[in-house]
Amino acid sequence: MYHLTLVGIGSGNPSHLTRQAVSALNRAEVILLPRKGEDKSDLADLRRALLADLVTEPVRVVEYDVPNRADTPDYLQAVTDWHDRIAGIWAEAMAEHLPKGGQVALLVWGDPSLYDSTLRIAARLPAVTTEVIPGITSLQLLTAAHCIALNTLGEAVIITTGRRLREGGWPEGAETVAVMLDSGGAFTALDPAGIRIWWGAYVGMAQERLIAGDLAEVSDRIVATRAELRAEHGWIMDIYLLRRGDEA
Numbered sequence: 001m002y003h004l005t006l007v008g009i010g011s012g013n014p015s016h017l018t019r020q021a022v023s024a025l026n027r028a029e030v031i032l033l034p035r036k037g038e039d040k041s042d043l044a045d046l047r048r049a050l051l052a053d054l055v056t057e058p059v060r061v062v063e064y065d066v067p068n069r070a071d072t073p074d075y076l077q078a079v080t081d082w083h084d085r086i087a088g089i090w091a092e093a094m095a096e097h098l099p100k101g102g103q104v105a106l107l108v109w110g111d112p113s114l115y116d117s118t119l120r121i122a123a124r125l126p127a128v129t130t131e132v133i134p135g136i137t138s139l140q141l142l143t144a145a146h147c148i149a150l151n152t153l154g155e156a157v158i159i160t161t162g163r164r165l166r167e168g169g170w171p172e173g174a175e176t177v178a179v180m181l182d183s184g185g186a187f188t189a190l191d192p193a194g195i196r197i198w199w200g201a202y203v204g205m206a207q208e209r210l211i212a213g214d215l216a217e218v219s220d221r222i223v224a225t226r227a228e229l230r231a232e233h234g235w236i237m238d239i240y241l242l243r244r245g246d247e248a
Contacts, residue, residue, distance in 0.1 A: 001101030001127040006226075008111040008135015011204030012046040014053045021133045026057040028105035030097050032090060033063045044235060047107050056245070059105075062093050075163075083117060087124035101127075109237070111135045114159065115180045130246055138239045139178055141203040147212055148198060151176055162186035170244075174208050177242045185223045187242065192216035199240040201229055213235065 005024045010016030031051065035044045039200065045064070051061060067089070069082040094104055108118050113215040114137050122130045139159070143150050151157045158174040162182025166189045171177060177224045179186065187197060192215035197223050209229060211222050222240075 002098065002125070003103050003129050003131065004115050004122055004125070004231050005103070005105045005133060006106055006112040006122065007133045009047075009050060009107045010032070010110060010136035011141060011202070012050055012060070012109070013204050014050055016136045016204060017050075017054065018133070018135075018246065021135065022054050024050065024131075024133050025055050025105055025107075026059065027103060028059050028140075029102040030094070030104050031059055031061045032104060032106045033061050033142045034066045035063055036066045036235075038234075043235065048140075052108070055174075058229055060097060062097055064089050064093055079117070083121045084124065087121045090121070091125055108135065110137045114139065129156070133202075138203055138237065139241075142178075142198065142200045142239050142241060143234060144210055145200055145208065146201065146241075148241070150178070150241070152166045152243070165189070175243060175245045179240050179242065182238065184226060185219075187215060187240070188219055190215070190242075192219060195244045197222070197240055197242050199238065201226065201236055201238040203237075203239065207233070 003114065005028065007021045007024050009021065032048050033044060035041070067082065067085045070078045072078045098104065099170060106118065108116055110116065111134050112118050112132050113134070119130070122128065139150070152175055155175045157178060158171045158178045159178045159180065162179055163184070163186070165177070165179055166186040170190055195215040196213065197215045197218060198212045199210065202218060211218055211225065221248070226236060
């Protein structure tokens, strides 16, 4: 009954969207727009501004409030329950605004394939076919902003989360580690000797901030800058690349 298009929007900069993404947004009958509370109202505002700039067809925008995730020791169960609740909200919104089915779109930061759970939530919905429009990832924006290559010559890259880096330390055999979804300063759990870091907050946005250098020298500055930016904006999106070895 429903066709759900997940549109990767990069950092929310209209220039980052592909023609395919713009076409998909204008083809939709309903666009779902999440709200994450007053302290993160900028995120909804960015989506609204993007739609105002790019959508020229009479598409209905339906806003909804994202429920809070339970803060429990069982992280995976808390996330599963959270996804179930969000899927229920989507289903109710689609049934209310498109009772006979139709085209629905949802804007996803970065790309729906990289450390994003939108696809997992969509898989919970019955009678829904899903399409993905790829977007620029924060990892691409980070390496472009710092003018660096993602990988060293002939070597692999590990992409992980701040939680896993903090709990497991440096991944065995890795030379380059990209870290996403860090609640703050997971790199401080590492022995900084011989490690270089390229860090960015709000990459690709007007308020972008970048810091790079030897981890031992810039670690404290990154932690302090991150705290200042979070206090100023009420939210933060940051990502960083760690590298050790000759090319670091």
